[in-house]
Amino acid sequence: MPMRIGVVSAKLLLRSTAVDNGIEATAAGSWTVSQAQALEQLVDEMSVGVAKARALTIDMRDVTAFDTFGACLLDRLLAAHADGNVDGQRSASVIGLQERFSILLSEVQRANSKATLEAQFNGRLRKSFRYILSAVVDVAEDALALIAMFGAIGYALLRVLVRPGSVRLTSAVHHLDRVGWQAIPIITLITFLIGAIIAQQGIFHFRKFGADDYAVDLVGILVLREIGVLLVAIMVAGRSGSAYTAELGSMKMREEIDALCTMGLDPIEVLVLPRVIALVCGLPILTFIGSIAALYGGGLVAWLYGGMSPAVYVARLRDAVTVTHFEVGMIKAPFMALMIGVVACVEGFKVQGSAESLGLQTTASVVRSIFLVILLDGLFAMFFASIGM
Amino acid sequence: MEDSASQVVIRVRDLIVGFDDRIVLDHLSLELRRGEVLGVVGASGGGKSVLLRTILGLLPKRAGKIEIMGMERDNTTLDQLRRLEQRWGILFQQGALFSSLTARQNIEFPMREYFHISDALRKEVAMTKLQMVGLSAGDADKFPAQLSGGMTKRVALARALALDPEIVFLDEPTSGLDPIAAGEFDALIQTLQKTLGLTVFMVTHDLDSLSTVCDRIAALADGKIAVAGPLATILACEHPWVKEYFQGKRGHKKLDPLH
Numbered sequence: 217m218p219m220r221i222g223v224v225s226a227k228l229l230l231r232s233t234a235v236d237n238g239i240e241a242t243a244a245g246s247w248t249v250s251q252a253q254a255l256e257q258l259v260d261e262m263s264v265g266v267a268k269a270r271a272l273t274i275d276m277r278d279v280t281a282f283d284t285f286g287a288c289l290l291d292r293l294l295a296a297h298a299d300g301n302v303d304g305q306r307s308a309s310v311i312g313l314q315e316r317f318s319i320l321l322s323e324v325q326r327a328n329s330k331a332t333l334e335a336q337f338n339g340r341l342r343k344s345f346r347y348i349l350s351a352v353v354d355v356a357e358d359a360l361a362l363i364a365m366f367g368a369i370g371y372a373l374l375r376v377l378v379r380p381g382s383v384r385l386t387s388a389v390h391h392l393d394r395v396g397w398q399a400i401p402i403i404t405l406i407t408f409l410i411g412a413i414i415a416q417q418g419i420f421h422f423r424k425f426g427a428d429d430y431a432v433d434l435v436g437i438l439v440l441r442e443i444g445v446l447l448v449a450i451m452v453a454g455r456s457g458s459a460y461t462a463e464l465g466s467m468k469m470r471e472e473i474d475a476l477c478t479m480g481l482d483p484i485e486v487l488v489l490p491r492v493i494a495l496v497c498g499l500p501i502l503t504f505i506g507s508i509a510a511l512y513g514g515g516l517v518a519w520l521y522g523g524m525s526p527a528v529y530v531a532r533l534r535d536a537v538t539v540t541h542f543e544v545g546m547i548k549a550p551f552m553a554l555m556i557g558v559v560a561c562v563e564g565f566k567v568q569g570s571a572e573s574l575g576l577q578t579t580a581s582v583v584r585s586i587f588l589v590i591l592l593d594g595l596f597a598m599f600f601a602s603i604g605m
Numbered sequence: 606m607e608d609s610a611s612q613v614v615i616r617v618r619d620l621i622v623g624f625d626d627r628i629v630l631d632h633l634s635l636e637l638r639r640g641e642v643l644g645v646v647g648a649s650g651g652g653k654s655v656l657l658r659t660i661l662g663l664l665p666k667r668a669g670k671i672e673i674m675g676m677e678r679d680n681t682t683l684d685q686l687r688r689l690e691q692r693w694g695i696l697f698q699q700g701a702l703f704s705s706l707t708a709r710q711n712i713e714f715p716m717r718e719y720f721h722i723s724d725a726l727r728k729e730v731a732m733t734k735l736q737m738v739g740l741s742a743g744d745a746d747k748f749p750a751q752l753s754g755g756m757t758k759r760v761a762l763a764r765a766l767a768l769d770p771e772i773v774f775l776d777e778p779t780s781g782l783d784p785i786a787a788g789e790f791d792a793l794i795q796t797l798q799k800t801l802g803l804t805v806f807m808v809t810h811d812l813d814s815l816s817t818v819c820d821r822i823a824a825l826a827d828g829k830i831a832v833a834g835p836l837a838t839i840l841a842c843e844h845p846w847v848k849e850y851f852q853g854k855r856g857h858k859k860l861d862p863l864h
Binding site: 248249252253256283284285287288289292316319320323324326327328568569570571572573 | 704705720721722723726729730732733734735736737749750766768769796799800801802
């Protein structure tokens, strides 16, 4: 009841006088949130003295308004007195409090006595330790979930291979259309631009020592081996991986996945497998298209900026690039697709009840799949180097 | 007469609210008196929530007057409105807890915005409110996503009470709760109403809540208040919809012992 009445100067809110066996306090005015700041200071000042006093009497007769904040502060004062009560010789009394206010006080006291009891178990050290522990457990759980999903997909694939009739072809084709066909324009544009930029930078810097022809080698090898597949994989992770997570996540939120399970269908087989198959088929195609677009962009820049005719560019490219370079790039594509698909589905299944968790998991899905794609690329680089490809 | 008039905290007169060409509330008049618990019932989609949202100012009205604590909605300045908003608390149907804040932070949020008090006191009061609505200290650091339906309602109630309001609006407080939890929630509302001297405006479907908690009931039918008064008045009402609602099969079972 924050009534804005009873404006008493702050000092008058709580005064105390020492009597022979303790402290007598007199409260007045409005014990509400509007006075809480001043009141808290007075209460804390008085608590020091009260902790040593034997008897405490608080006269609340002149209190005109009293709310939860006032009740909490009064309770704090009483608690300070009670804390020092080791010998059981102490007594405290609140007199003159209006009946409707005393109901509130007793309710607050009841609530607070429970609070202090349980709060003791929440130490700061314990909290931070628990935080670190849960972070470590989370990482381990993520890794496990990823491996489990690989296993589940492998198992589902085996079952589908045994019973080819149960393959969800329509679904796979639908997803191939979305992640493959519909992605072609943006993938082509981006890779074209990147190819052009690499060529321009190559020509600009190689020209200083008269080696601008080698810009073609740079473009060819870099695009076919690394940039083409990596760029496309990152684009697909951002474009389709996030879509997978959001779709599966919202299905999880609305209990659609549970509904599937109760109908005796395996969500991995029905939802995950077609998506992953679409991605594994789509990404190599996109990589191929992207690589060609990048080479095309490089050639265009070489012609317009470097003054190299298209015929020379193609001839030079033929010398610089072997099928091996192309193979190295293309071999990586399906593995990266698998990684993106699995991460996206794992994150999608992790979505909990709230819309916020859907957003969190979608972000996590993109970040993780890009990280893992780059990690995978590094591992492949080491692998190909060691087998001399 | 003069005295009883001053006891009216919300007065709605000839309120008309509609969307496009559909009139939802048609010349509706209603009073909420200080210290009472008013239950508003009505058919699903009949305009209960629209009434609540119009009083709160979330929906525009076409005509009519809404007077809250002596201030007419149309004639208040923004500043007055802000001060008015500190004097009421609202429990939304789904809780409407801020999902990025923990339970305790949710309760502290309005206090942090409006009150200049120390962090320690704010935390202390927030914990007290949390205990008052029947939650334990261990729930304080949980996020809304980790709370069950009943706990969400309790935290939302604690947040509605954060500023020690005079009026509390409850939008279907017991919906989605099992009968035992709903009964506990009713008892909680009753206790808090007595302890804090609240005036409660409750939109509900729950016949149990209506019969146990509410001092007065207002039945909304055809965009108007068909009847308002204590349960006995409502049961005696001859309006067909009200009769069906309270005397129908489901209503009969629950309210029979009161006859």
